Amino acid sequence: MFKDIRIPKRYGVMVFALLLCGLSAFFLHGYFSTLSPSYSQFKQWVIQDMVTDLTITETTIKGTFNPKAEPGGPRAFKTGRVHDPELVSLLEDHHIEFKGSTDGSASQAVSSFVNVLIFGLVAWFLWKTCNDPNGLMSVWKSKARMYMDRDIDVRFTDVAGVDEAKDELLEVVTFLKTPEKYTRLGGRIPKGVLLIGPPGTGKTLLAKAVAGEAGVPFFSISGSAFVEMFVGLGAARVRDLFQQARLKAPCLIFIDELDALGKSRDHGHGSHEEREHTLNQLLVEMDGFDTRSGVVVLAATNRPEILDAALLRPGRFDRHVAVSAPDRKGRLAILDVHARKVSLAPEVKLEAIAGMTPGMSGADLANMVNEAALLAARHDGTSVGPRDFDEAIERVVAGLEKKQRVLNRSERERVAHHEIGHALTALLLPGADPVHKISIIPRGVAALGYTMQVPTEDRFLATRTQLENKIAVLLSGLVAEEIIYGEISTGAHDDLRKATDIARRMITDYGMSETLRTAAFDSGPSPLFLQKDRAVRPAGYSEETASGIDREVVRLLDKQKACAAELLTRFKPALEAGATILLEHEVITGAELAAVLEGFRPQPA
Numbered sequence: 001m002f003k004d005i006r007i008p009k010r011y012g013v014m015v016f017a018l019l020l021c022g023l024s025a026f027f028l029h030g031y032f033s034t035l036s037p038s039y040s041q042f043k044q045w046v047i048q049d050m051v052t053d054l055t056i057t058e059t060t061i062k063g064t065f066n067p068k069a070e071p072g073g074p075r076a077f078k079t080g081r082v083h084d085p086e087l088v089s090l091l092e093d094h095h096i097e098f099k100g101s102t103d104g105s106a107s108q109a110v111s112s113f114v115n116v117l118i119f120g121l122v123a124w125f126l127w128k129t130c131n132d133p134n135g136l137m138s139v140w141k142s143k144a145r146m147y148m149d150r151d152i153d154v155r156f157t158d159v160a161g162v163d164e165a166k167d168e169l170l171e172v173v174t175f176l177k178t179p180e181k182y183t184r185l186g187g188r189i190p191k192g193v194l195l196i197g198p199p200g201t202g203k204t205l206l207a208k209a210v211a212g213e214a215g216v217p218f219f220s221i222s223g224s225a226f227v228e229m230f231v232g233l234g235a236a237r238v239r240d241l242f243q244q245a246r247l248k249a250p251c252l253i254f255i256d257e258l259d260a261l262g263k264s265r266d267h268g269h270g271s272h273e274e275r276e277h278t279l280n281q282l283l284v285e286m287d288g289f290d291t292r293s294g295v296v297v298l299a300a301t302n303r304p305e306i307l308d309a310a311l312l313r314p315g316r317f318d319r320h321v322a323v324s325a326p327d328r329k330g331r332l333a334i335l336d337v338h339a340r341k342v343s344l345a346p347e348v349k350l351e352a353i354a355g356m357t358p359g360m361s362g363a364d365l366a367n368m369v370n371e372a373a374l375l376a377a378r379h380d381g382t383s384v385g386p387r388d389f390d391e392a393i394e395r396v397v398a399g400l401e402k403k404q405r406v407l408n409r410s411e412r413e414r415v416a417h418h419e420i421g422h423a424l425t426a427l428l429l430p431g432a433d434p435v436h437k438i439s440i441i442p443r444g445v446a447a448l449g450y451t452m453q454v455p456t457e458d459r460f461l462a463t464r465t466q467l468e469n470k471i472a473v474l475l476s477g478l479v480a481e482e483i484i485y486g487e488i489s490t491g492a493h494d495d496l497r498k499a500t501d502i503a504r505r506m507i508t509d510y511g512m513s514e515t516l517r518t519a520a521f522d523s524g525p526s527p528l529f530l531q532k533d534r535a536v537r538p539a540g541y542s543e544e545t546a547s548g549i550d551r552e553v554v555r556l557l558d559k560q561k562a563c564a565a566e567l568l569t570r571f572k573p574a575l576e577a578g579a580t581i582l583l584e585h586e587v588i589t590g591a592e593l594a595a596v597l598e599g600f601r602p603q604p605a
């Protein structure tokens with residue numbers, strides 16, 4: 001895919017160079033080429049009033065054409081002088097200016113010097129253009145330009161709502177500030193830190209803030225810029241980047257959109273040699289430098305799952321920092337940062353705005369504040385008021401809904417009930433993994449909300465009850481939707497797939513079926529990991545067994561669904577109360593939900 005982009009660009013340079021040659025040849029022809037007419041031809045021109053400004057030396061006659069007589073053609077000519085006593089009177093008759101010169105070599109020298117100079121300039125320009133990635137090329141390829149900034153004025157206070165990420169990056173700041181302190185104690189500082197988070201959550205801003213806080217130079221380049229480069233340039237650029245950074249150490253290198261460059265080599269359409277060269281060079285550079293040199297590499301991505309595993313190995317980007325979408329409190333903090341830059345009417349309540357903007361990222365909020373300020377200016381207001389904000393929120397939300405980036409009110413309510421459904425069942429079933437947190441902040445494209453369970457201990461074995469509980473918890477999202485809304489939605493798709501997979505493996509692999517005889521039916525690799533092979537998987541058992549397995553899977557799923565439905569119907573008030581709290585806070589912990597649940601448990605008599 002990228003190849004299509006690259007080839008025309010390469011031709012583009014050639015076309016440009018040819019054009020430049022042609023143009024300069026044209027101009028040079030016009031200005032500097034001289035005709036060499038015969039003497040009689042020259043006299044003919046004189047008679048026709050076509051020439052002016054003659055310079056007559058002992059052996060030559062040079063002159064220029066009358067511009068009126070011959071537009072566009074050569075401007076000058078030069079002919080040999082013959083003995084012709086009538087010439088002077090002929091020139092005087094035609095009012096042609098002429099002067100004698102004993103020596104033409106001085107002006108000739110000047111003109112040939114100018115010639116050489118101009119050709120030299122053209123040649124230099126072409127050479128620079130084609131060879132030097134940092135040269136004139138970057139004028140029209142500014143996207144690919146490496147960017148170095150000595151005095152970054154971004155500080156941690158400019159980045160809000162991502163306190164955990166800031167805490168983790170503080171170590172990098174301290175290291176960049178006083179590298180000696182670390183190296184003296186022999187501590188190992190991460191070479192590469194990967195910032196992972198959805199677009200617009202402040203990854204670039206954080207990287208700049210690290211450089212700003214540490215007061216070190218900031219080198220940045222975007223992974224997507226490498227992809228568009230000419231053959232061999234990407235790798236050269238990476239080498240150059242690290243070389244320059246080492247000279248400026250301590251400093252920070254930031255590689256934005258690392259996924260564009262570091263896409264897993266077995267992903268994507270065919271191989272892309274150029275990207276691979278660049279990626280390999282990056283790996284070589286990262287392995288080659290020592291953190292003691294004082295260079296730290298930060299990178300950002302919103303698609304960590306497609307990154308080449310080689311990038312994540314120890315000594316490369318082995319430290320990962322999550323930069324998550326802001327919750328309500330985070331949005332308030334971000335609004336605080338950006339509202340500082342506009343003059344706010346006193347009646348504006350930022351808390352209320354934070355409550356009205358679920359799903360918005362930091363960039364969306366910055367954009368929204370800016371929109372409000374523009375609206376205020378259009379309304380000739382002296383400050384940005386609540387009405388400007390209302391209108392700005394509406395505009396931004398409409399745009400995001402169109403791009404399917406945020407949920408509307410009723411969708412959010414459904415997601416809240418769905419997630420509380422999962423979490424309540426997990427709390428209620430004995431032996432299910434404890435609930436860590438529940439969130440309705442969309443994470444990536446797939447999950448609209450999520451319930452995070454953390455196993456209490458590393459388990460190598462799962463009992464039948466544990467697996468059944470897992471299925472019940474997975475099915476509880478859609479069960480909650482059924483109880484509250486009477487029908488399920490497409491949001492339960494992934495849960496169903498996972499639950500079915502567990503049920504099938506219980507029966508075919510683990511011998512946990514009640515009706516089928518205990519045996520392992522060869523079901524091949526888990527469909528969870530190898531979905532595309534699902535259709536061609538050879539069945540190592542008879543048709544009859546196959547339909548038996550299918551029936552058994554359905555029976556198991558139905559049983560666990562009934563169990564979840566029984567629990568959630570009994571605790572419907574807790575389900576509704578939990579959803580209300582989740583809608584309000586967007587993220588709650590398992591402990592908080594457990595406290596709500598306690599209020600609804602039947603009191604022992």
Ligand code: ADP
Nearest residue numbers: 158159160199200201202203204205362363366
């Ligand atoms: P990312 O790199 O994660 O896509 P950026 O750092 O480019 O996001 O964010 C774009 C802009 O949005 C920033 O320049 C800033 O104005 C605003 N922004 C994003 N996240 C935050 C945040 N956490 N705090 C303050 N401003 C933010």
Ligand code: MG
Nearest residue numbers: 203204256300
């Ligand atoms: Mg960015």
Ligand code: ZN
Nearest residue numbers: 418477492495
């Ligand atoms: Zn679910």
